[in-house]
Amino acid sequence: MSFKVAIVGATGNVGREMLNILEERGFPVSEVVALASRRSQGTEVSFGDRTLKVRALDQYDFSDTDICIMSAGGNVSKEWSPKIGKQGCVVIDNSSAFRYDQDVPLIVPEVNPDAISLFTRKNIIANPNCSTAQLVVALKPLHDLATIKRVVVATYQSVSGAGKEGMDELFTQTRAVFVADQVDVKKFTKRIAFNVIPHIDVFLDDGFTKEEWKMVAETKKMLDPKIMLTATCVRVPVFIGHSEAVNIEFEKPITAEEAREILREAPGCQVLDKREDGGYITPLESAGEDATFISRIREDSTVDNGLSMWIVSDNLRKGAALNAVQIAELLIERGLIQPKKKAA
Ligand SMILES: NC(=O)c1ccc[n+]([C@@H]2O[C@H](COP(=O)([O-])OP(=O)(O)OC[C@H]3O[C@@H](n4cnc5c(N)ncnc54)[C@H](OP(=O)(O)O)[C@@H]3O)[C@@H](O)[C@H]2O)c1
Numbered sequence: 001m002s003f004k005v006a007i008v009g010a011t012g013n014v015g016r017e018m019l020n021i022l023e024e025r026g027f028p029v030s031e032v033v034a035l036a037s038r039r040s041q042g043t044e045v046s047f048g049d050r051t052l053k054v055r056a057l058d059q060y061d062f063s064d065t066d067i068c069i070m071s072a073g074g075n076v077s078k079e080w081s082p083k084i085g086k087q088g089c090v091v092i093d094n095s096s097a098f099r100y101d102q103d104v105p106l107i108v109p110e111v112n113p114d115a116i117s118l119f120t121r122k123n124i125i126a127n128p129n130c131s132t133a134q135l136v137v138a139l140k141p142l143h144d145l146a147t148i149k150r151v152v153v154a155t156y157q158s159v160s161g162a163g164k165e166g167m168d169e170l171f172t173q174t175r176a177v178f179v180a181d182q183v184d185v186k187k188f189t190k191r192i193a194f195n196v197i198p199h200i201d202v203f204l205d206d207g208f209t210k211e212e213w214k215m216v217a218e219t220k221k222m223l224d225p226k227i228m229l230t231a232t233c234v235r236v237p238v239f240i241g242h243s244e245a246v247n248i249e250f251e252k253p254i255t256a257e258e259a260r261e262i263l264r265e266a267p268g269c270q271v272l273d274k275r276e277d278g279g280y281i282t283p284l285e286s287a288g289e290d291a292t293f294i295s296r297i298r299e300d301s302t303v304d305n306g307l308s309m310w311i312v313s314d315n316l317r318k319g320a321a322l323n324a325v326q327i328a329e330l331l332i333e334r335g336l337i338q339p340k341k342k343a344a
Contacts, residue, residue: 003171003328004030004031004339006033006060008036008070008072014321023047027220033060036056036057067331068092069091070084077098092127092324099129101122103126103139104127105119106222110140112204125327126179130320131242135151139248139254140223141263151219151247155215157233157243158241159237160315162235169192176193182237188235192235196237200233241283241284241286241313243282245308248304248308249305252305268291269291280296280310282312286315290322293312
Protein backbone atom coordinates (compact mmCIF):
# COMPACT_ATOMS: atom_id res chain seq x y z
CA MET A 1 0.00 0.00 0.00
CA SER A 2 1.53 3.34 -0.99
CA PHE A 3 0.34 6.92 -1.08
CA LYS A 4 0.57 9.96 -3.31
CA VAL A 5 1.93 12.74 -1.10
CA ALA A 6 2.12 16.46 -1.90
CA ILE A 7 4.43 18.79 0.04
CA VAL A 8 3.29 22.43 -0.08
CA GLY A 9 6.22 24.74 0.76
CA ALA A 10 8.73 22.18 -0.56
CA THR A 11 11.36 24.87 -1.16
CA GLY A 12 11.22 26.11 2.45
CA ASN A 13 13.14 25.07 5.56
CA VAL A 14 10.44 22.74 6.81
CA GLY A 15 9.44 21.46 3.35
CA ARG A 16 13.00 20.38 2.52
CA GLU A 17 13.30 18.63 5.89
CA MET A 18 9.96 16.96 5.19
CA LEU A 19 11.34 15.47 1.96
CA ASN A 20 14.44 14.22 3.82
CA ILE A 21 12.36 12.61 6.54
CA LEU A 22 9.91 10.90 4.15
CA GLU A 23 12.92 9.35 2.43
CA GLU A 24 14.86 8.49 5.62
CA ARG A 25 11.89 6.74 7.23
CA GLY A 26 10.95 4.85 4.06
CA PHE A 27 7.46 6.35 4.08
CA PRO A 28 5.32 4.34 1.63
CA VAL A 29 4.99 6.78 -1.27
CA SER A 30 3.77 6.00 -4.76
CA GLU A 31 4.62 9.56 -5.81
CA VAL A 32 5.86 12.73 -4.11
CA VAL A 33 4.83 16.10 -5.54
CA ALA A 34 6.77 19.25 -4.60
CA LEU A 35 4.63 22.39 -4.53
CA ALA A 36 5.40 26.04 -3.75
CA SER A 37 4.43 29.46 -5.04
CA ARG A 38 4.67 30.43 -8.72
CA ARG A 39 8.02 32.09 -7.86
CA SER A 40 9.62 28.67 -7.47
CA GLN A 41 7.84 26.89 -10.31
CA GLY A 42 10.37 24.82 -12.32
CA THR A 43 13.13 24.96 -9.67
CA GLU A 44 14.35 21.65 -8.26
CA VAL A 45 14.40 20.03 -4.81
CA SER A 46 15.97 16.72 -3.76
CA PHE A 47 14.06 13.68 -2.61
CA GLY A 48 16.64 11.01 -1.75
CA ASP A 49 18.70 10.53 -4.91
CA ARG A 50 15.90 11.88 -7.08
CA THR A 51 15.24 15.45 -8.14
CA LEU A 52 11.70 16.81 -8.12
CA LYS A 53 10.59 19.76 -10.24
CA VAL A 54 8.63 22.23 -8.16
CA ARG A 55 5.09 22.91 -9.32
CA ALA A 56 2.79 25.83 -8.47
CA LEU A 57 0.21 25.16 -5.76
CA ASP A 58 -2.51 27.17 -7.47
CA GLN A 59 -2.23 25.07 -10.64
CA TYR A 60 -2.30 21.65 -8.98
CA ASP A 61 -5.33 19.33 -8.82
CA PHE A 62 -5.45 17.35 -5.53
CA SER A 63 -8.19 14.93 -6.56
CA ASP A 64 -5.89 11.88 -6.81
CA THR A 65 -3.51 12.92 -3.98
CA ASP A 66 -3.87 11.09 -0.65
CA ILE A 67 -1.92 13.26 1.80
CA CYS A 68 -0.92 16.93 1.60
CA ILE A 69 1.63 18.24 4.08
CA MET A 70 1.23 22.04 4.21
CA SER A 71 4.24 24.13 5.19
CA ALA A 72 3.69 27.49 3.57
CA GLY A 73 2.44 29.68 6.41
CA GLY A 74 -0.95 30.49 7.91
CA ASN A 75 -2.44 32.56 5.10
CA VAL A 76 -1.74 29.96 2.42
CA SER A 77 -3.12 27.28 4.70
CA LYS A 78 -6.31 29.20 5.51
CA GLU A 79 -7.01 29.60 1.82
CA TRP A 80 -6.01 26.14 0.63
CA SER A 81 -6.38 23.51 3.38
CA PRO A 82 -10.22 23.47 3.42
CA LYS A 83 -10.36 23.22 -0.40
CA ILE A 84 -7.79 20.40 -0.45
CA GLY A 85 -9.57 18.57 2.39
CA LYS A 86 -12.85 18.77 0.46
CA GLN A 87 -11.14 17.02 -2.48
CA GLY A 88 -10.67 14.00 -0.20
CA CYS A 89 -6.97 14.61 0.44
CA VAL A 90 -5.96 14.61 4.14
CA VAL A 91 -4.11 17.82 5.03
CA ILE A 92 -1.43 17.83 7.75
CA ASP A 93 -0.86 21.51 8.42
CA ASN A 94 2.26 23.02 9.97
CA SER A 95 0.86 26.52 10.39
CA SER A 96 -1.20 27.87 13.27
CA ALA A 97 -4.27 28.43 11.03
CA PHE A 98 -6.33 25.48 12.36
CA ARG A 99 -4.60 24.50 15.61
CA TYR A 100 -7.29 25.97 17.86
CA ASP A 101 -10.27 24.81 15.77
CA GLN A 102 -12.32 22.32 17.81
CA ASP A 103 -13.00 20.29 14.67
CA VAL A 104 -9.30 19.90 13.89
CA PRO A 105 -7.15 17.56 15.97
CA LEU A 106 -3.78 18.94 17.12
CA ILE A 107 -1.47 15.96 17.35
CA VAL A 108 1.88 14.90 18.77
CA PRO A 109 1.83 11.12 18.28
CA GLU A 110 3.73 10.43 21.54
CA VAL A 111 1.20 12.54 23.48
CA ASN A 112 -2.40 12.33 22.18
CA PRO A 113 -2.57 9.83 19.29
CA ASP A 114 -6.21 8.90 20.00
CA ALA A 115 -7.42 12.42 19.20
CA ILE A 116 -6.49 11.84 15.55
CA SER A 117 -9.83 10.16 14.76
CA LEU A 118 -11.50 13.64 14.80
CA PHE A 119 -9.74 14.50 11.54
CA THR A 120 -12.65 13.30 9.41
CA ARG A 121 -14.64 16.42 10.38
CA LYS A 122 -12.55 18.65 8.08
CA ASN A 123 -9.91 16.31 6.65
CA ILE A 124 -7.32 18.54 8.37
CA ILE A 125 -4.86 17.64 11.14
CA ALA A 126 -2.78 20.37 12.78
CA ASN A 127 0.87 20.12 13.75
CA PRO A 128 1.78 22.13 16.86
CA ASN A 129 4.13 25.06 17.21
CA CYS A 130 7.77 23.94 17.35
CA SER A 131 8.39 25.01 20.95
CA THR A 132 5.22 23.28 22.17
CA ALA A 133 5.92 19.99 20.35
CA GLN A 134 9.20 19.30 22.15
CA LEU A 135 7.81 20.53 25.47
CA VAL A 136 4.79 18.21 25.52
CA VAL A 137 6.87 15.19 24.50
CA ALA A 138 8.82 15.62 27.76
CA LEU A 139 5.87 16.73 29.92
CA LYS A 140 3.50 13.88 29.00
CA PRO A 141 5.26 11.02 30.87
CA LEU A 142 5.84 13.28 33.90
CA HIS A 143 2.18 14.36 33.90
CA ASP A 144 1.07 10.71 33.78
CA LEU A 145 3.22 9.98 36.85
CA ALA A 146 2.80 13.00 39.11
CA THR A 147 0.13 15.34 37.54
CA ILE A 148 1.48 18.71 36.44
CA LYS A 149 -0.06 21.79 38.08
CA ARG A 150 2.02 24.63 36.65
CA VAL A 151 4.83 25.12 34.14
CA VAL A 152 7.12 28.14 33.79
CA VAL A 153 9.13 28.05 30.58
CA ALA A 154 11.68 30.34 28.94
CA THR A 155 12.56 29.43 25.36
CA TYR A 156 15.78 30.02 23.43
CA GLN A 157 14.54 29.65 19.84
CA SER A 158 16.74 29.33 16.78
CA VAL A 159 16.42 31.56 13.73
CA SER A 160 15.33 28.66 11.48
CA GLY A 161 12.00 28.87 13.33
CA ALA A 162 11.48 32.09 11.36
CA GLY A 163 11.99 30.35 8.00
CA LYS A 164 14.81 30.57 5.52
CA GLU A 165 14.79 34.40 5.69
CA GLY A 166 15.58 34.15 9.40
CA MET A 167 18.62 31.95 8.73
CA ASP A 168 19.81 34.27 5.95
CA GLU A 169 19.54 37.28 8.29
CA LEU A 170 21.70 35.71 11.02
CA PHE A 171 24.30 34.70 8.42
CA THR A 172 24.37 38.06 6.64
CA GLN A 173 24.47 40.11 9.84
CA THR A 174 27.23 37.96 11.37
CA ARG A 175 29.35 38.39 8.25
CA ALA A 176 28.64 42.14 8.21
CA VAL A 177 29.81 42.47 11.82
CA PHE A 178 33.08 40.64 11.04
CA VAL A 179 33.90 42.75 7.98
CA ALA A 180 32.74 45.97 9.72
CA ASP A 181 30.00 46.44 7.11
CA GLN A 182 26.57 47.96 7.70
CA VAL A 183 24.22 45.58 9.57
CA ASP A 184 20.71 45.58 8.07
CA VAL A 185 17.66 44.49 10.09
CA LYS A 186 14.80 43.07 7.97
CA LYS A 187 13.20 39.89 9.28
CA PHE A 188 13.70 40.38 13.03
CA THR A 189 12.81 43.52 14.98
CA LYS A 190 16.37 44.10 16.24
CA ARG A 191 19.79 42.81 15.27
CA ILE A 192 19.96 39.05 15.95
CA ALA A 193 23.71 38.53 15.36
CA PHE A 194 25.47 38.51 18.76
CA ASN A 195 22.18 39.42 20.45
CA VAL A 196 18.97 37.88 21.85
CA ILE A 197 15.44 39.20 21.20
CA PRO A 198 12.64 38.63 23.77
CA HIS A 199 9.89 38.83 21.16
CA ILE A 200 8.49 36.16 18.78
CA ASP A 201 5.28 36.74 16.78
CA VAL A 202 2.93 39.66 17.49
CA PHE A 203 2.16 41.31 20.84
CA LEU A 204 -1.24 40.64 22.46
CA ASP A 205 -3.21 43.03 24.71
CA ASP A 206 -2.01 41.38 27.93
CA GLY A 207 1.68 41.95 27.09
CA PHE A 208 2.40 38.35 26.14
CA THR A 209 3.31 37.51 22.55
CA LYS A 210 1.31 35.20 20.28
CA GLU A 211 4.15 32.64 20.42
CA GLU A 212 3.83 32.56 24.23
CA TRP A 213 0.04 32.28 24.01
CA LYS A 214 0.39 29.38 21.53
CA MET A 215 2.44 27.40 24.06
CA VAL A 216 -0.33 27.81 26.66
CA ALA A 217 -3.25 27.02 24.34
CA GLU A 218 -1.58 24.06 22.61
CA THR A 219 -0.35 22.44 25.84
CA LYS A 220 -3.88 22.64 27.21
CA LYS A 221 -5.42 21.24 24.00
CA MET A 222 -3.03 18.30 23.69
CA LEU A 223 -2.11 17.41 27.26
CA ASP A 224 -4.57 18.72 29.85
CA PRO A 225 -6.69 21.90 30.02
CA LYS A 226 -6.03 22.08 33.79
CA ILE A 227 -2.28 22.68 33.37
CA MET A 228 -1.29 26.31 34.03
CA LEU A 229 1.60 27.47 31.87
CA THR A 230 3.43 30.76 31.48
CA ALA A 231 6.10 31.32 28.83
CA THR A 232 8.71 33.84 27.75
CA CYS A 233 9.79 33.18 24.17
CA VAL A 234 13.17 34.46 23.07
CA ARG A 235 14.96 34.36 19.69
CA VAL A 236 18.68 33.55 19.95
CA PRO A 237 21.48 33.56 17.34
CA VAL A 238 21.46 29.79 16.79
CA PHE A 239 20.71 28.35 13.34
CA ILE A 240 18.89 25.13 14.30
CA GLY A 241 17.55 23.74 17.58
CA HIS A 242 15.19 25.26 20.15
CA SER A 243 16.12 25.10 23.85
CA GLU A 244 13.84 25.52 26.84
CA ALA A 245 14.52 26.16 30.54
CA VAL A 246 11.49 24.60 32.22
CA ASN A 247 10.25 24.70 35.82
CA ILE A 248 7.39 22.33 36.68
CA GLU A 249 5.20 22.07 39.80
CA PHE A 250 3.44 18.74 40.32
CA GLU A 251 0.49 17.71 42.47
CA LYS A 252 2.27 14.58 43.68
CA PRO A 253 5.86 14.19 44.90
CA ILE A 254 8.43 13.27 42.24
CA THR A 255 12.21 13.14 42.60
CA ALA A 256 14.76 14.09 39.98
CA GLU A 257 15.82 10.43 39.83
CA GLU A 258 12.24 9.26 39.21
CA ALA A 259 11.84 11.86 36.45
CA ARG A 260 15.11 10.76 34.85
CA GLU A 261 14.01 7.08 34.94
CA ILE A 262 10.60 7.75 33.44
CA LEU A 263 11.99 10.06 30.72
CA ARG A 264 14.64 7.47 29.79
CA GLU A 265 11.86 5.04 28.84
CA ALA A 266 9.48 7.60 27.31
CA PRO A 267 8.81 7.58 23.54
CA GLY A 268 10.65 10.35 21.67
CA CYS A 269 12.74 11.35 24.71
CA GLN A 270 16.46 10.98 25.26
CA VAL A 271 18.00 11.84 28.64
CA LEU A 272 21.52 13.25 28.54
CA ASP A 273 22.13 14.34 32.10
CA LYS A 274 25.54 14.01 33.70
CA ARG A 275 26.30 16.50 36.42
CA GLU A 276 29.69 17.41 34.97
CA ASP A 277 31.23 19.75 32.40
CA GLY A 278 29.57 19.11 29.03
CA GLY A 279 27.17 16.51 30.48
CA TYR A 280 24.13 18.15 28.85
CA ILE A 281 22.77 18.77 25.37
CA THR A 282 23.09 21.98 23.37
CA PRO A 283 21.07 22.94 20.26
CA LEU A 284 24.08 22.40 18.00
CA GLU A 285 24.12 18.71 18.94
CA SER A 286 20.36 18.33 18.53
CA ALA A 287 20.39 19.47 14.86
CA GLY A 288 19.57 16.60 12.51
CA GLU A 289 18.34 14.38 15.38
CA ASP A 290 14.81 13.13 15.98
CA ALA A 291 14.82 12.99 19.78
CA THR A 292 13.69 15.52 22.34
CA PHE A 293 16.72 15.74 24.64
CA ILE A 294 16.40 16.38 28.36
CA SER A 295 19.28 17.53 30.57
CA ARG A 296 19.89 19.31 33.88
CA ILE A 297 17.00 17.54 35.70
CA ARG A 298 17.00 18.76 39.30
CA GLU A 299 14.66 19.29 42.24
CA ASP A 300 13.45 22.83 42.91
CA SER A 301 13.28 23.25 46.68
CA THR A 302 11.52 26.65 46.43
CA VAL A 303 8.13 25.01 45.70
CA ASP A 304 6.34 21.80 46.70
CA ASN A 305 7.00 18.96 44.24
CA GLY A 306 9.03 21.07 41.84
CA LEU A 307 11.52 20.09 39.14
CA SER A 308 13.64 22.14 36.76
CA MET A 309 15.07 20.87 33.49
CA TRP A 310 16.55 21.81 30.10
CA ILE A 311 14.77 20.53 26.97
CA VAL A 312 16.30 20.76 23.48
CA SER A 313 15.18 19.54 20.07
CA ASP A 314 15.68 20.19 16.36
CA ASN A 315 12.81 22.58 15.62
CA LEU A 316 12.70 21.67 11.92
CA ARG A 317 12.33 17.96 12.77
CA LYS A 318 10.30 17.21 15.94
CA GLY A 319 9.06 20.81 15.89
CA ALA A 320 7.69 20.50 12.36
CA ALA A 321 8.64 17.99 9.65
CA LEU A 322 9.21 14.85 11.71
CA ASN A 323 6.03 15.32 13.71
CA ALA A 324 4.03 15.83 10.48
CA VAL A 325 5.42 12.62 8.96
CA GLN A 326 4.73 10.75 12.23
CA ILE A 327 1.10 11.96 12.00
CA ALA A 328 0.90 10.55 8.46
CA GLU A 329 2.36 7.25 9.73
CA LEU A 330 -0.23 7.18 12.53
CA LEU A 331 -3.05 7.54 9.98
CA ILE A 332 -1.71 4.51 8.13
CA GLU A 333 -1.01 2.41 11.27
CA ARG A 334 -4.58 2.96 12.47
CA GLY A 335 -6.08 2.16 9.05
CA LEU A 336 -7.61 5.66 8.86
CA ILE A 337 -6.50 6.29 5.28
CA GLN A 338 -6.48 4.22 2.10
CA PRO A 339 -4.69 5.12 -1.15
CA LYS A 340 -7.07 6.54 -3.76
CA LYS A 341 -5.20 4.76 -6.56
CA LYS A 342 -4.68 1.04 -6.06
CA ALA A 343 -1.23 -0.24 -7.00
CA ALA A 344 -1.25 -1.88 -10.46
N1 LIG B 1 10.63 26.59 10.96
C1 LIG B 1 10.09 26.00 12.02
O1 LIG B 1 10.74 25.67 13.03
C2 LIG B 1 8.65 25.70 12.01
C3 LIG B 1 8.15 24.91 13.01
C4 LIG B 1 6.79 24.63 13.05
C5 LIG B 1 5.98 25.13 12.07
N2 LIG B 1 6.50 25.91 11.08
C6 LIG B 1 5.58 26.40 10.07
O2 LIG B 1 5.88 25.83 8.82
C7 LIG B 1 5.58 26.74 7.78
C8 LIG B 1 6.78 26.94 6.85
O3 LIG B 1 7.91 27.36 7.61
P1 LIG B 1 9.36 27.41 6.98
O4 LIG B 1 10.26 27.64 8.12
O5 LIG B 1 9.62 26.24 6.09
O6 LIG B 1 9.26 28.75 6.04
P2 LIG B 1 10.15 29.16 4.78
O7 LIG B 1 11.51 28.55 4.85
O8 LIG B 1 10.04 30.63 4.70
O9 LIG B 1 9.38 28.50 3.53
C9 LIG B 1 8.08 28.92 3.13
C10 LIG B 1 7.58 28.01 2.02
O10 LIG B 1 6.24 28.37 1.71
C11 LIG B 1 6.12 28.55 0.30
N3 LIG B 1 5.10 29.54 -0.03
C12 LIG B 1 5.04 30.83 0.36
N4 LIG B 1 3.96 31.43 -0.19
C13 LIG B 1 3.33 30.49 -0.94
C14 LIG B 1 2.15 30.49 -1.74
N5 LIG B 1 1.40 31.59 -1.89
N6 LIG B 1 1.78 29.33 -2.35
C15 LIG B 1 2.53 28.23 -2.21
N7 LIG B 1 3.67 28.17 -1.46
C16 LIG B 1 4.05 29.28 -0.83
C17 LIG B 1 7.49 29.04 -0.11
O11 LIG B 1 7.65 28.85 -1.50
P3 LIG B 1 8.51 29.84 -2.42
O12 LIG B 1 9.93 29.28 -2.41
O13 LIG B 1 7.87 29.69 -3.76
O14 LIG B 1 8.42 31.21 -1.85
C18 LIG B 1 8.38 28.11 0.72
O15 LIG B 1 8.46 26.84 0.12
C19 LIG B 1 5.10 28.01 8.48
O16 LIG B 1 3.69 27.91 8.59
C20 LIG B 1 5.69 27.90 9.84
O17 LIG B 1 4.97 28.61 10.81
C21 LIG B 1 7.82 26.19 11.02
